[in-house]
Amino acid sequence: xxxxxxxxxxxxxxxxxxxxxxxxxxxxxxxxxxxxxxxxxxxxxxxxxxxxxxxxxxxxxxxxxxxxxxxxxxxxxxxxxxxxxxxxxxxxxxxxxxxxxxxxxxxxxxxxxxxxxxxxxxxxxxxxxxxxxxxxxxxxxxxxxxxxxxxxxxxxxxxxxxxxxxxxxxxxxxxxxxxxxxxxxxxxxxxxxxxxxxxxxxxxxxxxxxxxxxxxxxxxxxxxxxxxxxxxxxxxxxxxxxxxxxxxxxxxxxxxxxxxxxxxxxxxxxxxxxxxxxxxxxxxxxxxxxxxxxxxxxxxxxxxxxxxxxxxxxxxxxxxxxxxxxxxxxxxxxxxxxxxxxxxxxxxxxxxxxxxxxxxxxxxxxxxxxxxxxxxxxxxxxxxxxxxxxxxxxxxxxxxxxxxxxxxxxxxxxxxxxxxxxxxxxxxxxxxxxxxxxxxxxxxxx
Amino acid sequence: xxxxxxxxxxxxxxxxxxxxxxxxxxxxxxxxxxxxxxxxxxxxxxxxxxxxxxxxxxxxxxxxxxxxxxxxxxxxxxxxxxxxxxxxxxxxxxxxxxxxxxxxxxxxxxxxxxxxxxxxxxxxxxxxxxxxxxxxxxxxxxxxxxxxxxxxxxxxxxxxxxxxxxxxxxxxxxxxxxxxxxxxxxxxxxxxxxxxxxxxxxxxxxxxxxxxxxxxxxxxxxxxxxxxxxxxxxxxxxxxxxxxxxxxxxxxxxxxxxxxxxxxxxxxxxxxxxxxxxxxxxxxxxxxxxxxxxxxxxxxxxxxxxxxxxxxxxxxxxxxxxxxxxxxxxxxxxxxxxxxxxxxxxxxxxxxxxxxxxxxxxxxxxxxxxxxxxxxxxxxxxxxxxxxxxxxxxxxxxxxxxxxxxxxxxxxxxxxxxxxxxxxxxxxxxxxxxxxxxxxxxxxxxxxxxxxxxxxxxxxxxxxxxxxxxxxxxx
Numbered sequence: 001x002x003x004x005x006x007x008x009x010x011x012x013x014x015x016x017x018x019x020x021x022x023x024x025x026x027x028x029x030x031x032x033x034x035x036x037x038x039x040x041x042x043x044x045x046x047x048x049x050x051x052x053x054x055x056x057x058x059x060x061x062x063x064x065x066x067x068x069x070x071x072x073x074x075x076x077x078x079x080x081x082x083x084x085x086x087x088x089x090x091x092x093x094x095x096x097x098x099x100x101x102x103x104x105x106x107x108x109x110x111x112x113x114x115x116x117x118x119x120x121x122x123x124x125x126x127x128x129x130x131x132x133x134x135x136x137x138x139x140x141x142x143x144x145x146x147x148x149x150x151x152x153x154x155x156x157x158x159x160x161x162x163x164x165x166x167x168x169x170x171x172x173x174x175x176x177x178x179x180x181x182x183x184x185x186x187x188x189x190x191x192x193x194x195x196x197x198x199x200x201x202x203x204x205x206x207x208x209x210x211x212x213x214x215x216x217x218x219x220x221x222x223x224x225x226x227x228x229x230x231x232x233x234x235x236x237x238x239x240x241x242x243x244x245x246x247x248x249x250x251x252x253x254x255x256x257x258x259x260x261x262x263x264x265x266x267x268x269x270x271x272x273x274x275x276x277x278x279x280x281x282x283x284x285x286x287x288x289x290x291x292x293x294x295x296x297x298x299x300x301x302x303x304x305x306x307x308x309x310x311x312x313x314x315x316x317x318x319x320x321x322x323x324x325x326x327x328x329x330x331x332x333x334x335x336x337x338x339x340x341x342x343x344x345x346x347x348x349x350x351x352x353x354x355x356x357x358x359x360x361x362x363x364x365x366x367x368x369x370x371x372x373x374x375x376x377x378x379x380x381x382x383x384x385x386x387x388x389x390x391x392x393x394x395x396x397x398x399x400x401x402x403x404x405x406x407x408x409x410x411x412x413x414x415x416x417x418x419x420x421x422x423x424x425x426x427x428x429x430x431x432x433x434x435x436x437x438x439x440x441x442x443x444x445x446x
Numbered sequence: 447x448x449x450x451x452x453x454x455x456x457x458x459x460x461x462x463x464x465x466x467x468x469x470x471x472x473x474x475x476x477x478x479x480x481x482x483x484x485x486x487x488x489x490x491x492x493x494x495x496x497x498x499x500x501x502x503x504x505x506x507x508x509x510x511x512x513x514x515x516x517x518x519x520x521x522x523x524x525x526x527x528x529x530x531x532x533x534x535x536x537x538x539x540x541x542x543x544x545x546x547x548x549x550x551x552x553x554x555x556x557x558x559x560x561x562x563x564x565x566x567x568x569x570x571x572x573x574x575x576x577x578x579x580x581x582x583x584x585x586x587x588x589x590x591x592x593x594x595x596x597x598x599x600x601x602x603x604x605x606x607x608x609x610x611x612x613x614x615x616x617x618x619x620x621x622x623x624x625x626x627x628x629x630x631x632x633x634x635x636x637x638x639x640x641x642x643x644x645x646x647x648x649x650x651x652x653x654x655x656x657x658x659x660x661x662x663x664x665x666x667x668x669x670x671x672x673x674x675x676x677x678x679x680x681x682x683x684x685x686x687x688x689x690x691x692x693x694x695x696x697x698x699x700x701x702x703x704x705x706x707x708x709x710x711x712x713x714x715x716x717x718x719x720x721x722x723x724x725x726x727x728x729x730x731x732x733x734x735x736x737x738x739x740x741x742x743x744x745x746x747x748x749x750x751x752x753x754x755x756x757x758x759x760x761x762x763x764x765x766x767x768x769x770x771x772x773x774x775x776x777x778x779x780x781x782x783x784x785x786x787x788x789x790x791x792x793x794x795x796x797x798x799x800x801x802x803x804x805x806x807x808x809x810x811x812x813x814x815x816x817x818x819x820x821x822x823x824x825x826x827x828x829x830x831x832x833x834x835x836x837x838x839x840x841x842x843x844x845x846x847x848x849x850x851x852x853x854x855x856x857x858x859x860x861x862x863x864x865x866x867x868x869x870x871x872x873x874x875x876x877x878x879x880x881x882x883x884x885x886x887x888x889x890x891x892x893x894x895x896x897x898x899x900x901x902x903x904x905x906x907x908x909x910x911x912x913x914x915x916x917x918x919x920x921x
Contacts, residue, residue, distance in 0.1 A: 048537030056474035093772025
């Protein structure tokens with residue numbers, strides 16, 4: 001009956017998914033459509049329609065797989081509206097590996113050239129054109145920083161000249177990420193542990209974080225050395241490839257993964273530390289990504305075992321409590337790829353709890369996505385905005401003076417949310433606060 | 447085209463964005479959490495009672511059947527559209543309108559999620575007692591339609607014991623009020639008749655519920671047993687002591703294994719069965735009764751008895767129980783959940799028969815159930831891709847229901863009849879009994895436009911078609 005209606009309505013049939021990167025049938029049919037994921041999904045909660053729910057998106061994968069429908073523009077739009085926050089995965093009693101399925105599904109969409117214009121453009125310019133090329137990124141960031149700090153930006157914004165030329169351009173300009181005063185980057189130098197070294201760690205510098213949050217990266221180094229780690233930031237490393245993988249560009253992602261595996265395994269470190277939750281999550285899944293790669297399969301597995309998010313490493317050491325107090329009321333936003341993809345939630349809180357004077361006020365639904373989600377806020381600005389404003393309501397209700405999180409994308413998104421509420425405060429990374437407390441020790445002494 | 451005109455009219459009522467009608471989009475509304483399917487011709491998302499009423503009036507005039515849909519977590523096909531029908535989805539009507547702390551009542555819209563209501567009122571020192579396993583996702587409108595239960599219904603009763611009144615839209619769009627915030631209803635108790643009517647009488651658009659105070663003390667025990675028989679004996683022994691626990695839940699070895707694969711709920715993996723006992727009440731009372739429960743468990747052959755000492759531990763024990771159905775995905779790709787009720791005293795013998803039926807049909811059956819109520823949930827684990835397996839599952843489930851009825855029990859504890867069990871209704875009711883029910887339905891919905899084809903046998907056997915590709919077919 002249902003299929004008759006589909007035929008009458010003229011959706012046509014398809015040949016399903018093709019090729020080695022197709023979402024696995026065994027994954028898809030693990031979903032027993034119980035619906036327990038619905039209330040965890042930010043897009044479903046905001047929109048109230050099942051096409052924008054994890055169960056619905058899987059049903060569409062199944063329907064394509066069964067040849068009931070083709071990969072139509074409409075179907076693609078539902079897949080693209082997924083944040084890939086993986087909150088559904090964390091609550092799924094059947095253990096459906098949703099993150100992997102969505103990445104594979106998007107690779108199919110890409111292979112069939114059915115991606116939205118928006119995603120295609122961003123992908124060409126940014127995901128393939130910039131992310132894998134550290135030098136291009138740095139050059140761009142330099143130019144941007146000059147633009148932002150020379151007064152040119154202020155002038156242009158005041159003059160409203162851009163709005164006269166093109167409204168979309170002005171919109172894009174308004175959303176430009178603010179570059180950090182200090183850039184960070186790979187170096188041949190070894191940052192020595194204070195006191196006896198307990199561990200030698202390799203730090204991921206990555207792509208945009210050292211440019212947008214260079215000071216957080218520097219704080220990460222200081223916090224690690226203070227806690228007995230020799231830190232190296234191996235030269236030759238690059239972006240982790242998470243954003244490419246999420247967008248379905250698995251091939252580009254694999255190339256980036258291989259480069260980092262080579263560099264870090266050669267660096268001979270005890271742990272590979274990552275200050276960006278999205279990156280640590282992706283790097284801990286390199287083994288799945290390179291599963292069928294005869295040369296890298298085993299290396300990827302070794303690599304993955306070494307990767308640790310900085311919050312988890314600090315909590316496990318455990319962190320040396322600062323002797324100076326930071327009298328401040330903060331609230332913590334769980335980065336999706338820390339809490340859902342890696343199930344790490346108590347560790348960052350334990351690090352915060354080690355800081356004297358710091359009061360953590362939990363917000364409602366701290367594990368629900370803020371709408372940043374990598375490049376999501378660029379590809380789906382409207383929906384990202386809806387999800388963000390809901391989040392900011394919960395943030396405001398805590399009465400916290402500062403928002404803390406552990407991922408660069410969340411930091412940028414939450415800061416935008418604060419600006420929209422007229423709040424000029426800076427969003428901190430967990431290590432920023434720890435570093436601030438350590439630095440207060442010396443000023444307290446002097 | 448006829449359909450275009452109808453959809454245009456729906457869009458005029460609720461707004462363009464709130465009618466889903468593209469075929470690909472409708473595909474995600476063809477199922478609930480069980481195995482039946484049916485593609486609606488449109489899904490409408492009204493914002494308020496007035497829009498619901500206008501949508502219903504339009505569908506009535508056009509002769510289009512209507513099914514209500516909350517979160518689509520039901521287990522008997524209640525939310526599935528009849529052929530050519532539409533669904534009215536209540537996700538936009540999800541506000542908690544009023545909580546009266548002193549009166550211990552709340553007024554909510556039907557799309558409010560069960561757990562959201564409970565969480566909201568707990569901050570005010572109250573609770574909403576019915577707690578179906580899907581409470582994280584299921585809506586109160588759906589709870590009313592199916593008269594949903596849950597582990598804690600042993601002590602507190604099912605949804606019908608917690609709904610005081612509601613505003614209802616009838617099939618022709620008329621809006622009526624049933625029951626009220628007052629505890630007594632002069633005249634007929636239509637609120638009671640409506641609760642559990644599985645969407646065939648009308649759509650509740652505003653719901654008044656009773657709230658309970660949060661108990662002073664809660665104690666949760668996990669009794670570990672070598673086999674399911676001793677766990678059942680323990681249940682009889684606890685109740686034989688005159689104790690009314692808040693919940694008594696049994697899980698068998700297969701269930702324990704599935705849950706522990708999905709999460710660490712704290713159940714020993716080599717156990718033959720576990721029994722969860724929860725006590726609620728005053729501090730002294732719970733302490734005293736707790737000792738009796740402990741000795742009852744040891745006396746009936748428990749190999750271990752653990753008490754949850756912290757809230758997090760209790761939550762972990764419950765979280766395992768509540769994710770059991772989904773966790774079966776770790777064992778088999780398909781699950782069919784049976785919902786039979788038997789007198790508590792016959793639990794052991796009926797479970798043995800269920801085991802035999804499983805062997806006879808070659809199907810793995812796991813058991814996780816509300817032991818205190820004698821509400822069995824045999825879970826058939828299977829693979830739809832194996833030719834003929836779904837048919838065997840359906841046949842075996844029929845056998846199990848017959849065994850339940852023969853033992854003095856009935857067809858459903860809390861999931862409803864829906865599409866799923868309608869052909870078994872004659873096992874428990876005579877034609878005259880069913881005619882009496884149909885007459886009541888005719889009083890509410892004379893044209894039978896709401897969820898037609900459900901609850902009562904119509905000669906169409908229940909044979910949901912296998913959906914997954916046949917692995918023997920080359921692609």
